[in-house]
Amino acid sequence: MLTKYNKKVNIPNIIIYIILLLIVFTSLFPVINTIAISFSNSSKASAGVVTIYPIGFNLDSYKKILQETMFFNAFWISVKRVVLVTAMSFIITVLAAYPLSKEKKEFRSRDIYMWILVFTMMFGPGLIPSFLNIKDLHLLGSLWALVLPNLVGQFLIILVVNFFRSLPKELDDSSSIDGAGPWQKLFKIYLPLAIPILATITLFIIVGQWNAFFDGLIYMNKTSQYPLQTYIQQMVITIDPLKFLAQGGDISKIGATVSNRTLNAAKLVVTMVPVLVIYPYLQKYFVKGIMLGSVKE
């Protein structure tokens, strides 16, 4: 019926497709432009004439990155941070979500815990008290300052709680009869069923941690301690290329074919790569997880 209708009025269809293709182009252009610049000849890139394909294709800026130990140092710090937070936060989230998914009559303190989680989510500590706290704990400059404060994600816990609650209650009752305790129930029954939502929160954590830059900026003391995003922020964004040059930065050593612009673009591209690699999974599980997590009783 709809196809018949569509045949009758074809012009709006074409317009719709054109609009959508324009939207697609707008979404992709900044990323493609950066990739194109990173592979371009530096003088063409400096002139601002590179659009969606490289002009004077070369790999010089990537070769230059390979020589930058600081870049890889920062990359490695980010990897460590992502792995540590993901592993620890995953366990903490799952463990906390299970008891909170119980009815009040089963677990009487449930509401108090829930209240604490929701309150701290809505009324977080300010920037300065958080900074002084990390300082008091003597964590400034330590990798743990980027890990430990990020372990409890109230929103993620609530997502998993909502998912656990959407599972049929009979599941719990039948396994109780078989004599399974809370731990067996969580690990043997609930976790295998929760894989989609667990994949979602894992990806949430990975992307969030990979992309975080601000804690690195305020909690770390020197550039060699920076995670990648903070390093990029300092190198690419905060430093004015002209000032950098005037202060005797090592741009002169880079050589004539690599301008700051192409090198910066290449750094941005390398920083994006991990997100682009897991993007197919991100796409699949984010949408699914958001729908699953929003299931209410």
Next chain:
Amino acid sequence: MHNKLKSIHYHIMLLPAMIFLVIFTIKPLLGSVLAFKKLNPVKGIWGSEWVGLYNFKVIFDIPNIDRILYNTVFIAVMKIIAQLIIPLAFALILNEVRKLWFKRFVQTVVYLPYFLSWVILAGIFRDIFAMDGVINKISGTIFGTEPVMFLGSNLVFPFLMVGTETWKNFGFNAIIYLAALTNISPNLYEACDIDGGNRWKQLLHITMPGIKITIVLLATLSLQSVLNAGFEQILNFYNPLVYESGDILDTYIYRMGLQNNQFEMATALGLVKSAVGFILILIAQKLAGKFAGYRIF
């Protein structure tokens, strides 16, 4: 008795989350009392002397406080409006597409920017909007315009923030609308077809009423971000030239607190912001519950 035994296991499961929450969230939250003290660097927050409301009085003496407040609310509200309308318009257009593969392709592309950090995106956009960037180059070639310093213009800066954030998030924000659209029964469209209703009539009488509740929900919930103009974004984009139009509460707190070491005043300002933000959240949740039957858990 059985329940009590189980409760102990539940408490143990919640213990790791609570430990980290106490050390890294609740303790600094209590540390906000610094707003009522004068920091003694040796004795720390807890041993410092009380000064009553002195630090709050200092806030009113900030020369540009009204400007900062205005910037915050202006940028935040503009973002709220744009991020309600653009994703909706996009979802409605996409919903008209019958070819599934094309729909998927568009979705896959437009979700991407959501997962990229502001550090990367600011790096990309600062290059694109630079004086010698590709936008100025193209408009110069086609329209013969003089290069514009977009990121140094107080006229352009707030809109650039609204635009880039909407660009980043619109695809992802459309997910909720798209889900609501799929819940509308196809029978309604068929009935409308038989009655001779055209596409426009369908939109007006079936689609819009079908997702009205979703729109209301998102609109009420967005109230809670009236003071959040986008700290990570603006921190990566702004510079002293655009403080007049781009300096917001969060960036000001950061500069005063951690760069000028005015810990007490920055804490006080942060506390005021958190408190007002908390009230806004409560109101938004209440309204969302009333008008759209929403609850967080």
